[in-house]
Amino acid sequence: MKKKVSIKDIAAHLNISITTVSLILNGKSKEVGLSDILNEKVLKYTKEIGYKPNLLAKSLRTGKTKIICLLVENIADPFFSSIAGFVEELATQRGYKIIYGSTKNDPAKTSELISLFKDRHVDGFIIAPTEELEADINNLLSEHVPLVLFDRYYPAIDTDQVVVDNFDSTYKAIQMLIAQGYKNIAFVTLESDQSQMHDRLGGYLKVMEVHGLTPCVQKIAYESVEQDACTLIKQLLSTDIPVDALFFGTNYLTLKGLEVLKDLDIAVPRDIGVISFDDHEVFKLFTPGITAVVQPVALMSEKIVELLLEQIDHKADVRQKKKIVVPGFLNVRNSTGQKK
Amino acid sequence: MKKKVSIKDIAAHLNISITTVSLILNGKSKEVGLSDILNEKVLKYTKEIGYKPNLLAKSLRTGKTKIICLLVENIADPFFSSIAGFVEELATQRGYKIIYGSTKNDPAKTSELISLFKDRHVDGFIIAPTEELEADINNLLSEHVPLVLFDRYYPAIDTDQVVVDNFDSTYKAIQMLIAQGYKNIAFVTLESDQSQMHDRLGGYLKVMEVHGLTPCVQKIAYESVEQDACTLIKQLLSTDIPVDALFFGTNYLTLKGLEVLKDLDIAVPRDIGVISFDDHEVFKLFTPGITAVVQPVALMSEKIVELLLEQIDHKADVRQKKKIVVPGFLNVRNSTGQKK
């Protein structure tokens, strides 16, 4: 690679000290009282030669990298990639760069990612945590690493966090199904104790209870979604109780469900109603379109970045942790039409 | 954050010099001839206190970051996220970390990403280039930054590159359509001069010519796919020539096409045959499943990492640039059934 010019070279060329160059480059010229002429001269020259400071050296010295690490379940998922897009834009405006990692819901992998990025001295973390990550999170907390959890959190750990009202959103979605005439509503979800799945299940159980309906829950392990989801959903549909609606706890479970319904030649919504938690770009392509609970991604992203920057800027040092809950809403399509 | 322990602290604690500690930590103990006992002692102690070297300092000193930058069109796209997964695994095995960026086919954004990561001193780049990026690529080349292009390349620039045989894959896919009895095969593609789109179009035009069929091409600008794709595809289907098969140049164009076919109530493959270049997880969910040209992602990833590491390890300094072309294959589903 080409030899880069350093602040020393510039100082030598201009016959001034590196202190002066550094001060000017960091906009502290006024503050310190350097002459405008000198300021001009340095700025003009550095621009002319296209000088770029060595960020490694800068970071080593200042202890700041201006990098934020965003850890999501899967960056290819529409919900997470949408959050990533917004967060990146907001962070960029504030002078930060975002670096991504996909946890794939694997605690060991996630733990490694965290330690990897910590070793790389990122200035803060935004994490959609997996299960069994309490130790790592507590660790970050105890080292005062800026950290915001989103999508899910640990009830037992006091953190800044941003989540959707999983309980209420699910409650309302199911209530809508009931109003449409569906009764035997099954809930297909992950075998998971993560808070968001716990709350979605809670909302479902509560609304069923309130309406005197019998709940029916099918849980599927995250790791075995690819192999087992279809089989398990088929089982669910072949029990004595005739399920007339399916609520899927995540969008990828919905995709699996649709595959099964197609296989079994079950018509939506004539034979069965369908709702997905979280939208997906293809849901509008199906016949009929699939109704989904949608999270207010832009708002969540704003809150996330705001909370993290408060920590990075030490404005959060004295305040209590903030736990923000934003409202979800329903994107109604035809998969939840009036039950005939 | 907690005060980290440095190599100096370790040396002080053990009453030896930092040179010795550094040498041992870098496995040069034998090479230099340090006693096994000392070696043991240092290793044991550093492990005990969980010492982690400051990578910023290390990189500043060595000029290496052990980070590779992977720039793709869209990390949420199945093809690119699949490449990313394989490349990350292979790179990790070799001690490298992968950092991602999505170009969204925007040259200005891509140019910024490149300069951003260059400023961060990544050890090399793997890029699926956008149009109008020649200057940046030449720039990297002239600075001898390790670089591999994939998915597309610039015929006029001599680089290490890995691409699928776009021309032949398309040729064979269309040939299959013709064998199935389709005649009025339209080609829906991007308004783009990128090599991969150019070659796919070339394959289509050639096979149509060979079979004495009249080509029909619809081009759509990448930026306006969301707004215009559906309208343009509808236009294509409402001309005098009755199109009986559609070949889509990318998987997201296929999704748009399927939306249109659904709107117009056109049955696949009864009324029209469909093939997509590049697969998509939902293509098997549609009725009928959508036939796709698939790229050998694992193989491509291996080649990409191999070429890049040859450059990083200076094994490529003397050799010629390698231009690798891998074979695509057809994943046949029901959207290309025998024409009735």
Added chain:
DNA sequence: CTGAAAGCGCTTACAG
């Protein structure tokens, strides 16, 4: 066999 010292390219108290 082991250590003192220079240097990677910055920033920032401190001195004048």
Added chain:
DNA sequence: CTGAAAGCGCTTACAG
């Protein structure tokens, strides 16, 4: 108003 110098935490030629 401006500069010499220390130091961030490493690695590595050089000396002994």
